Amino acid sequence: MSASSDNAPTPMMAQYHALKAEAPDCLLFYRMGDFFELFFDDAKAAAAVLDIALTSRGAHGGDPVPMCGVPVHSAEGYLARLIKAGHRVAIAEQTETPAEAKARAGSKALVQRAIVRFVTAGTLTEEALLDSRSENRLVAIASAEGGFGLAMCDISTGRFELMQASAAELSAEIARLAPSELVQSDRADPFGEDAILRPGHDFSSIEGERRLKAHFGVATLDGFGSFSRAELAAAGGLLAYLEHVSRGTMPFLAPPRRHEVAQHMAVDAATRESLEILSSQQGGRVGSLIHAIDRTVTGAGARLLASDLGAPLTDLAAIRDRLALVQWFHADPLLRDSVREALKAIPDLARALGRVVAGRGSPRDLGQLRDGLSAARTLRERLGKASDLPDLLKQLLPDMQGHGALVEHLARALVESPPTERQQGGYIARGYDAALDALRDTSGNARRAIAALEATYKAQTGVQALKIRHNAVLGYFIEVPAARADALMKADSGFAHRQTMAGAVRFNSPALHEEAMRIAQAGTHAQAAEEAHFEGLCEEVIAAREGIARTAAAIARIDVACGHAQMAAEGDFCCPELTEASEIAIESGRHPVVEAALRKQGQAFVANDASLNERDRLWLVSGPNMGGKSTFLRQTALIVLLAQAGAFVPARSARIGIVDRLFSRVGASDNLARGRSTFMVEMVETAAILSQATERSFVILDEVGRGTSTYDGLALAWAIAEAVHDTNRCRCLFATHYHELTRLAGRLDALSLHHVRAREWKGDLVLLHEVADGPADRSYGLAVAKLAGVPPVVVARAKSVLAKLEAGRQATGGLAAGLDDLPLFAAAAAREPEARDELRDMLQALDVDNLSPRDALDALYRLKAMLDEASH
Numbered sequence: 001m002s003a004s005s006d007n008a009p010t011p012m013m014a015q016y017h018a019l020k021a022e023a024p025d026c027l028l029f030y031r032m033g034d035f036f037e038l039f040f041d042d043a044k045a046a047a048a049v050l051d052i053a054l055t056s057r058g059a060h061g062g063d064p065v066p067m068c069g070v071p072v073h074s075a076e077g078y079l080a081r082l083i084k085a086g087h088r089v090a091i092a093e094q095t096e097t098p099a100e101a102k103a104r105a106g107s108k109a110l111v112q113r114a115i116v117r118f119v120t121a122g123t124l125t126e127e128a129l130l131d132s133r134s135e136n137r138l139v140a141i142a143s144a145e146g147g148f149g150l151a152m153c154d155i156s157t158g159r160f161e162l163m164q165a166s167a168a169e170l171s172a173e174i175a176r177l178a179p180s181e182l183v184q185s186d187r188a189d190p191f192g193e194d195a196i197l198r199p200g201h202d203f204s205s206i207e208g209e210r211r212l213k214a215h216f217g218v219a220t221l222d223g224f225g226s227f228s229r230a231e232l233a234a235a236g237g238l239l240a241y242l243e244h245v246s247r248g249t250m251p252f253l254a255p256p257r258r259h260e261v262a263q264h265m266a267v268d269a270a271t272r273e274s275l276e277i278l279s280s281q282q283g284g285r286v287g288s289l290i291h292a293i294d295r296t297v298t299g300a301g302a303r304l305l306a307s308d309l310g311a312p313l314t315d316l317a318a319i320r321d322r323l324a325l326v327q328w329f330h331a332d333p334l335l336r337d338s339v340r341e342a343l344k345a346i347p348d349l350a351r352a353l354g355r356v357v358a359g360r361g362s363p364r365d366l367g368q369l370r371d372g373l374s375a376a377r378t379l380r381e382r383l384g385k386a387s388d389l390p391d392l393l394k395q396l397l398p399d400m401q402g403h404g405a406l407v408e409h410l411a412r413a414l415v416e417s418p419p420t421e422r423q424q425g426g427y428i429a430r431g432y433d434a435a436l437d438a439l440r441d442t443s444g445n446a447r448r449a450i451a452a453l454e455a456t457y458k459a460q461t462g463v464q465a466l467k468i469r470h471n472a473v474l475g476y477f478i479e480v481p482a483a484r485a486d487a488l489m490k491a492d493s494g495f496a497h498r499q500t501m502a503g504a505v506r507f508n509s510p511a512l513h514e515e516a517m518r519i520a521q522a523g524t525h526a527q528a529a530e531e532a533h534f535e536g537l538c539e540e541v542i543a544a545r546e547g548i549a550r551t552a553a554a555i556a557r558i559d560v561a562c563g564h565a566q567m568a569a570e571g572d573f574c575c576p577e578l579t580e581a582s583e584i585a586i587e588s589g590r591h592p593v594v595e596a597a598l599r600k601q602g603q604a605f606v607a608n609d610a611s612l613n614e615r616d617r618l619w620l621v622s623g624p625n626m627g628g629k630s631t632f633l634r635q636t637a638l639i640v641l642l643a644q645a646g647a648f649v650p651a652r653s654a655r656i657g658i659v660d661r662l663f664s665r666v667g668a669s670d671n672l673a674r675g676r677s678t679f680m681v682e683m684v685e686t687a688a689i690l691s692q693a694t695e696r697s698f699v700i701l702d703e704v705g706r707g708t709s710t711y712d713g714l715a716l717a718w719a720i721a722e723a724v725h726d727t728n729r730c731r732c733l734f735a736t737h738y739h740e741l742t743r744l745a746g747r748l749d750a751l752s753l754h755h756v757r758a759r760e761w762k763g764d765l766v767l768l769h770e771v772a773d774g775p776a777d778r779s780y781g782l783a784v785a786k787l788a789g790v791p792p793v794v795v796a797r798a799k800s801v802l803a804k805l806e807a808g809r810q811a812t813g814g815l816a817a818g819l820d821d822l823p824l825f826a827a828a829a830a831r832e833p834e835a836r837d838e839l840r841d842m843l844q845a846l847d848v849d850n851l852s853p854r855d856a857l858d859a860l861y862r863l864k865a866m867l868d869e870a871s872h
């Protein structure tokens, strides 16, 4: 900002504000020479995040303008940190050179600038800004016809999906997608705190259909499938946003695929968090399911694995197809090893393609596409020769070929390891373009001529220390020590003086000038030629984008299957059997994360069986703290999830009846310790289970109810267990401390009692981590306290308090005295006074003073009829 003493903005300030007005919710990176500079509040925000100096420049309205800047060449690293901190950035580049500005509008002209791009969390393609092992998703939401449409894309790979969800399904879908950025209409209520609000007219189905057709250059969308109005509206919002942020160069999107919500297990946000599927409750990958079982060797494989675990299937045939492929690799360790070796060498095709299509590709990306596609072909040939190909592989193999001409062209055109930078050139191979080679020869010859000149001048002047050198400012020059410069300074020496340094003097000569010009000209022409070839190659890649994306997807699927097979071999996992029955029959199941953690400490994991079916669908699991109840519950849920994701499972055998919805809830006090949850949240989440779990669902409830007083907690746990048993009728494991709940066994016929075993040995507690039939014999709370190091005097005191309490319990019948007299849950539920409320409403609505006798009699009849109806 140049200084201005009065209040009129300088031209540069006016330009800055005009650009800023185009991107009010972004930090504006304003290009000035070799820096991006930020001003005003943007500068303050960026300086705080980036920990760089906040200075000021000039003044605006009399006040100094806060400013900070980052060098252009290292901008990516700074961008990454700003995006991570939740900012969005608009990049304003100089769109003409200072010389062009001068020619346009005189010596005082301001260089024109324009926003060329927005950098936002959901629209990144740069390798440095992305995690190679996770997808980066942008999601748009729209509503139409009473439902919701979601459009999801990962522009770094081109994946593009549309889906329809009901209001009840919406939050689970958003949790599954875990978007980096969520876009929605500014006319609807925000779906999340960070949702980006865009103009409402972008989210109409008509507009969506128009944009889709235009983007894919089709006259009808029939070839892609049939989409609901809400899906089209969401697609419209997504495409409009992409157009906005990419400023003309649309990123790669594969044709949209419909994601059927009903074909996937519904797993809500609370369950994902509690099962620690993709990240642990501490927030990182370490300690999560995916961290424990991921044996993929490519970034694309890791991303697909995360997507599989996030959306387990419910379609039996599709799951069996995936499992058959894992089984095939499992059965042949040699083949598996060699395929994994081959996969390791395959570059990330999807992301390289994403960058090229988005116009941000580099010669290195083209090299990666060449190497990846050719490796894919080799792998296909190798796999194609094997016998008994599983069906899924038969479908994948054709996707891995068909790029022969492109690979051959890239191989001819590019050097072996092309650079990431284009400016320096040198990435087009010799022999590809004779004219380019000639230009390079010219520079080579000129360079040799310059070397020869040095020898000539040394002989001519007798100065042995004479050197011909080059720098960015002067270009080529002749340098001699100051003490020997006199001879060259003479007017008739043939040398022209250019610069005097402390110890040296620099000269030019006509011959040197001529050779230097030859080099510069040839260099400029060669660079232009390389650029043209680069553009041509990119166009060829772009034309083949859908096929390349299919190849990338096939490789990722093979990597995931190989990874599961590898994990199964390392971890002794088995192939689960999937059925349509309402059952879960696991023999010797284990928790993959806890097992891995124990193994590190040299301890063994105790495997346990679980067996739920229609007649025995609710297991009440009790036992001492630290006994392994939570672990047992979670391992069962994880085994179900892995099985339906198409993976082998940590068990000796597992038969799983397809689960439509998976729920996991943990009692509030467990979470409170992490400062995460409250009893209220626990109840809200439990309410969701009671309203959504179906007969095909699987629910784990871990000490639900314990976040409140003993009586309230017991009462709630009791009622929840009854409701799950009688109304939801889902498969359920319910861990509890309330010994009193064991009385439910006599009342609910599909409920059975189990406990984790413990023994007291010589006064010490031994936790066996074994799940056994029947209720726990006692609670062992004091023994656990002792184990945890509570001082012996306190434990002794607690023992005497306990003895008193137990004596009291025997006298009064205890906490649960009288519970046996409770009417059955179903009966209690049926007598809920809903109909009575209607009666009450109607009575309340009667305006008695203004009723005619006739109307009063009618009203009485109506009320009586309602009452009769309600009691039937």
Ligand SMILES: Nc1ncnc2c1ncn2[C@@H]1O[C@H](COP(=O)(O)OP(=O)(O)OP(=O)(O)O)[C@@H](O)[C@H]1O
Binding pocket: 594, 598, 604, 605, 606, 607, 623, 624, 625, 626, 627, 628, 629, 630, 631, 632, 756, 769, 770
């Ligand atoms: N099957 C098992 N084999 C070996 N160790 C186990 C097993 N299950 C649990 N453990 C160990 O016991 C610890 C406690 O397990 P877990 O949290 O499941 O107990 P819990 O009964 O739910 O306890 P609390 O009631 O206090 O929540 C685990 O961290 C693990 O180290």
